Amino acid sequence: MQLSTVIAGSTGANSLSQLYGFTVEAARFAVSHIDTLKAADNAIANRCGQLLEAANEGFGLGNETALVLIGVGQQLLGNPLTGGAMGAAGTAALANPVVMTCAAIGAIHYGWNAMSQDERDAVLKVVGGAFRVGVEFIRSLANFAVDMIKSLMSAENIAELKKMVADTAAAFGTRLSQITRAVSDRLVEGSTYAASVAGSAASTAWSYVPSLRRSRD
Numbered sequence: 001m002q003l004s005t006v007i008a009g010s011t012g013a014n015s016l017s018q019l020y021g022f023t024v025e026a027a028r029f030a031v032s033h034i035d036t037l038k039a040a041d042n043a044i045a046n047r048c049g050q051l052l053e054a055a056n057e058g059f060g061l062g063n064e065t066a067l068v069l070i071g072v073g074q075q076l077l078g079n080p081l082t083g084g085a086m087g088a089a090g091t092a093a094l095a096n097p098v099v100m101t102c103a104a105i106g107a108i109h110y111g112w113n114a115m116s117q118d119e120r121d122a123v124l125k126v127v128g129g130a131f132r133v134g135v136e137f138i139r140s141l142a143n144f145a146v147d148m149i150k151s152l153m154s155a156e157n158i159a160e161l162k163k164m165v166a167d168t169a170a171a172f173g174t175r176l177s178q179i180t181r182a183v184s185d186r187l188v189e190g191s192t193y194a195a196s197v198a199g200s201a202a203s204t205a206w207s208y209v210p211s212l213r214r215s216r217d
Contacts, residue, residue: 007064012071012130015081019074020097027063030056034066037098044161045098047152048105051145059141068131072142073104075123076111076179077165078172081130103168106161109149111179112142 007013008026016022022029030052037049052066059065075081112120120142124135131138153161166176177185 007062007068007131007133010131012081012127012132013064013067015079015130016067016070016074019079020100026067030063030066033097033101037101040098042098044102044153044157044164047149047157048102050152051105051148052101054148055141055144058144059137061137065141068127068133068138069108069141069145070101070104071127071131072112072123072138072145073101073107075127075130076107077103077169078174078178081126099164100168102161103164105145105149106158106165107169107179108142108145109158110162110165111181112146114179114181 013026017026017029020029020033022033024032034049034052034056037045037052040046040049052069055069056063056065071081115123120139121135124138127138128135149158162176162180165179169176169179175185175189177183177189
């Protein structure tokens, strides 16, 4: 069985289909989603689309490769990838899947190297089990993303990406500091961060992609 077929029928792909609300084949959704990202006026969305497209082409394992990379970011955001991550978080994603994906990419940038090796191994195990792929493939994919984000995005882009990560992670009940492990983020969050609600992710998300917001309105 081809790897793309394995990924397409996995729990991880099913979880993303629920979260994003797509009903077509996983590979078709991945291509369509990347096209949407690349066509957005917003520079961050465009760069994330380029990154996912490069992952598909660079690893040569099918368009589902992009979904595995999104899955790594979703796991860091707090999505258990078990197929039941709907509720408020699902509502936020369906309101703006572009921001959900950008946040997943941002979580990889801010979280992957912030974790200990044991913590990364735990993420690899979960994502590998969810998508039924090898951990070394996922590790290479995550490292590829970290390197490419640095080359694609400006410091301003990355700072804005951090806000997307914070807002979207809140939908899963995850604090930004749990991803970045930064003391400065814990101090900024304080007691007010705990009052964040999942709905804030949906309401603030549209501000990042004005062209999509206008078309939806």
